[in-house]
Amino acid sequence: QRLRLNLNLQDIIGPMANREPIQIDEWYHCYNRGVDKRNVFLEERDFERLLLHMFLGKKSRPIQLFNENDHRLETILKKPEKATRPDIVEIGAYTLMPNHFHFVLKEIQEGGIALFMQKVFTGYTMYFNQKYARTGALFAGTFKSRHIADDRYLKHLISYVHLNPAELFEPKWKENRDTLSKVEEGLREYPYSSLPEFIGKVRPHKLLLGKSIFQLFDEVPSMRRMIKDAKTYEILNL
Secondary structure, three states, X not given: OOOOOOOOHHHHHOOOOOOOOOOOOOEEEEEEEEHHHOOOOOOHHHHHHHHHHHHHHOEOXXXXXXXXXXXXXXXXXXXXXXXXXXXXXXXXXXXXXXXXXXXXXXXXXXXXHHHHHXXXXXXHXXXXXXXXXXXXXXXXXXXXXXXXXXXXXXXXXHHHHHHOOHHHHOOOOOOOHHHHHHHHHHHHHOXXXXXXXXXXXXXXXXXXOOOHHHHXXXXXXXXXXXXXXXXXXXXXXX
């Protein structure tokens, strides 16, 4: 299916909001949710499609899928020529939830994050609208972003992002510590997060991520450490 990006972007991602200028070599927490809090990923193929757009979108060239016979993520990741193009952003971590997403992104080229988000979510909205016979914006306006001031703050953020799916396995896990083992098992197996790469699981998905983010950690943080870091991030952003 050929994807064309020459459409009215406001119809797809909503009006552009004023935001602080994004600086090269700085990390940002970027996030958004479905319009009217609707689910934007309805099945496995939808999650995989967004991850595919992330992998292709972080490169300097436009996302082009019309020359591909197989649109499965793992097939594209195994093509070495796809990984050699210059990056416009570095993806440090991510989590996709049924109705929202969280990215940790570093600006590599000027305007890279904005361009990355435009390419990824314009293409994904076109895919979703065609697949499910709908029209109009899929996400709630333009994406939100927060600057990550230092490495300590960045560690807190990564834990926060990776703990997002916990509510899928145990909605009241924060109040019931007896369920932490169940939550930890679910997080380790959740396929739409970068946590498996941080705990050493071998997947082609590691190609989505940059290398510098792993230099932050001498060892994998425990679940208790992740929860503490995640709560710290929440407090800092109240």
